[in-house]
Amino acid sequence: MPDYKWPAMNKRKIMGTRVSRLDGPAKSSGRAKYPSDMNPQGLLQTAILVSPHAHAKIRSINTDAAKSMPGVAGIRTFVNAGAEVQWANAEIAIVAANTEEQARDAVRAIKVDYEVLPHMVREENLAKAGTRAKAAGEQITGDPDQALKDADVVLQSEYGIPVITHCCLEPHGQVSEWKGDAINFWPSTQAVSTVGNQLAQALSFDAAKIKVTCDYMGGGFGSKFPADSWGAEGARLSKDTGGRPVKVFLDRATELTIAGVRPSHFMKVKVGAKKDGTITAWQSDSWSTGGFAGGGMAPIPYVYANIPNRRMNHAAVSLNAGPQRAWRAPNHPQASFLTTSAITDLAAKLNMDPLDVFLKNANLTLREATYKSQLEKAAKMIDWKAKYHAPGEGKGTIRRGVGIGVATWGGAGHASKCKIVLHPDGSVEVELGSQDIGTGTRTCITMVAAETLGLPMSAIRVKIGTNSYPASGPSGGSTTIGGVSSSTRKAAVNALEKLFEKVAPSLGVPADQLEAVDSRIQVKGNPNKAMSWKQAAQKMGPQSIEEMGENVPAQAPREGLNTLGASGVQMAEVEVDTETGRVRMRKLVAVQDCGLVVNPKTAESQVYGACIMSICSALFEERVMDAVTGRVLNPDMEFYKLAGLPDIGEIEVQMDITPEHDARGIIGLGEPCAIGGGAAIANAIHNALGVRVPLAPATPEKVLNAIGNRRYA
């Protein structure tokens, strides 16, 4: 078997260097065409009619008037009379027309008769949930009752973090064209190689005849895997209209209500510890919602999971609200917020520096040495020693504080196939049915191929973004770079082997004595016995060399190209105006391992971005539901608030690149770095104020309510 192992760290010429993303110029010049930018000839625009009620039975839908409106080419319904809708803005009908204006006019002419049914849309008070709350079963380890009795100190507290949305800037949607026995599908997707199969299933259509194309996509964060109901109906509208292309993209309000949310998570907790800070017991009662289907328990206690005595109870609360979808590190940011808040408050009760408590209990984690070292690195970056003070200690109305958040994640590489074609003219093509969701996937693939083939990146042509190429998995779980890099590596090694066989006779050595370096094929270690890549390529005759490489997740750990398990620590420094309750970010630092780092530049960007997402959810983001009307009150970007450039402060990222981490292979980064920041910020606020703001986000309202009558001067 060929040797697929990554080149030694010090031998790499391209991997590990800071490379600007290759599609950067297309994006920053506005020439990158996203699915929502597609305007094929004859395009029909659409508008979707949604339910104004959070829970209702549909008595009838009448589209007669709409059908005769100007420009209308087709109308379809998502549901029929008798169906129940379980959340507001659920999709009811869709109109295709020559212009968007016409489609919107026609949608308003559709008459729907609803029988309005009772709804419940809020979950923060579990006592009010009644039969909507379903217990998920108790988990017990050790003897939590005895351990809490024996503990020197018991912290008792409550924390909560609300539902937030993905708010992808490019809304969910697609252009589709159903012509005869083939469908062209241009979705904004994280899954070019699987979304077509889903569509085929929904349409009872031949999957092989669906061509999916997505060169660029405007953000998914876990919400853009499925073909979606509007994907299926968009395709059917195309069929209904004789194959005219049909564009469906959700408007912002619909996007924010039905295209995915991150579940809330609330928790009442008791944590027991010895005087010296050793954590001995954990007992939590938690509940959450991800919409009508309820919400699962976050992995609490988080990272510090091996507390010897613990009892966890959880209830899933079903609401008449838009459904959850995977949201960057599903359930982990909530778990980090809940767990580290409790540990930080426990430290306060113990009169200990929380950093010492996190360090002391690192044996409760799966990677004690890594967390200890990362805690120490992050502490240095934020200057913890100088900046930490007892909670609430300080002078003046403006207070500063520091806090800690921790993270873990699986990662590894998804199933991925790569085809590499070496052409006799020396050119190289790399094909994968993968996608770039903002990670820099094209760039990383190119770097791996160039590194392996000994060529400059400019010699490699990487093609992704369609299901006509060999399949790669969806971009979820931080598995893309691991998957595509591994399959690309293997394909490139395989192709080289074939090329070496062709070249070996001319260089007078066996094929296994050759290597590809600096655009040459040479006898290992001997640049004088070499030929240029171009000359070598001519030796293959008229036929190109085509080789596959495949990453099979079950085999990957053995091969060492990618593996599971990343750790990260983030620390925040905030400034709180105790009179206004305004929190301003001063600094957020992140130490993150993710194994072998292909491109530090784009990797850092992911971590910067994740830090900023953490700031958003810690300080601003909250889906606001109205109990009476059952509606989301802020399905917009005005009151659904994301941080702007003036809100982020300084951010410092340290990729934890060490020979030990590197030797593990690629792990994956997108999720682990998006976990600990919000927790760190919440804990920094506690340090600044000496009181806990128990519910995120820490807006002036919530901060002032937590401060109560306490005076700061």
Place this chain on the structure above:
Amino acid sequence: MQAFEYGNPTTLKDAFGLLGSNWSDAEILAGGTDILSLMKDYITSPKRVVNIKGIKELGGIARKGGNVRIGATVTLDDLASNAVIRASFPSLTQAALGVASPQIRNMGTVAGDLCQRPRCWYYRRGFGLLAKGPNGEMLVPNGENKYHAIFSSGPAYFVSASTLGPALVALGASVTIASASGNRSVPVEKFFVSPSGDGQREIDLKPNEIVTEILIPAPATKNATYEIRERELLDWPLTAVSVALRLSGSTVNSASIALGHVAPTIWRASQAEKMLVGKTITAETAEAAGEAAVANATPLSQNAYKLKLTKVAVKRALLQAAGVKA
């Protein structure tokens, strides 16, 4: 957005000819930063939209008699960068710079800021200006009211969205309103009204009228605006306080304190104004004025925190205007 007829008059006379006697007949377009959103959300669907930006006499900032005149269609950006305004009315410059973002300031106009509709999320989701539920119940008092009024006995609980309003009220400005039958002048303070029934507007303007200018009396005041927002920028104030002080030496002869985003109108803190007369602005008197400003507030279920915010905003605006370090 429903289809409409579009008029682009270049004279006031032509503009009057295009307006109607009901709001559903015609709406005025200037910066467009609010009206377009209202139409997209079908909150308003006028038959006609009248763009007044082509009317030259509605532009310009100039001294006029004892006043400074600001034309209705002056953009917030032009206002914020105007040297005359900055020198005499820093409170107005500060308010203008607090508006959303550069793009909004480049588009939005001074009169548009006064005439924009409330941002109440019940109103914007189609439950009416007074925010009533399916059974006619008032949605705000026990609903999601963290951004709503702390000075209102109902039935309106939204807050005025105007950003310039507090500064203009504190400065004693007036608006000139024109119609085919002539001009009238209204103090900015009186321009904002709290509607008592459905179908009423929150400003003293009729469908056939146009705000043409704002006049600010020139007497020298020390003035300042202090806003508190959740986000640094691109956000609505939770509270906005503007003050104008007439001083003899360091003694207050008279004080105007106007509060924004706390009531359906711009709210005058009269008690606080009175108690400052004859005093010097210090941390203590400013704090006391803040207390007095919110003494009569009637917060709703979720917005008592806005009392604290308003109190501190009054204090900080006063200290800033008087040039006193806290």
Place this chain on the structure above:
Amino acid sequence: MSSQNDSTKDNLTKSAFSRRSWLRGAGIGTGVVGAGVLEQEADAQQAKVMSGEVEISLNLNGRPRSVKVEPRTTLLDALRNRLDTTGAKRVCDRGTCGACTVIVGGKAVYGCTMLAVDAVGKNIQTIEGLAPEGQLHPVSQAFVNNDAQQCGYCTPGFVMASKALLDRNPNPTVEQVEKGMAGNICRCGTYVGVRKAVLEAAKMRGGSNA
């Protein structure tokens, strides 16, 4: 940055509308409705209105472009849906996110919040007009250098907002960059790169209003 001088602007405004689309404003309720079916001689004394689908000419990236719109069509929708100029993106569609930022009359504006008919006679610059195909404007180049983009959907809006900021203030401080870019939202969180990119672009442009 050149702008149309005033005397030609008025003419352009008038001639840019096809005559057919102009109707006499006969007052509300007197039946002036429909898509340009009533052709009447415009009376100079009376105000005029337009309705239905009308052909207008937009001065887009230095070239006149004829396009059919309705009065209610936003500039952004005219660009994206009717002129296939898709660099500016539709995200919030309510003037609260900046993805549709274009430069009109030398100033950054939200294309979603301006009517296309209101842009007639003004110089409209979109990201497509910053540099010829195959070349990069210094601001775009600075975004690439500093990786100020991930999914890239907000990026054209950021680039245009940066350009407008630098045209006005060629040598901004960090604080001025933060305030000047406050009208644009990125969900992937590229602000650290954006902050660096704007400062680098200022340096690259040598403080000149190029």
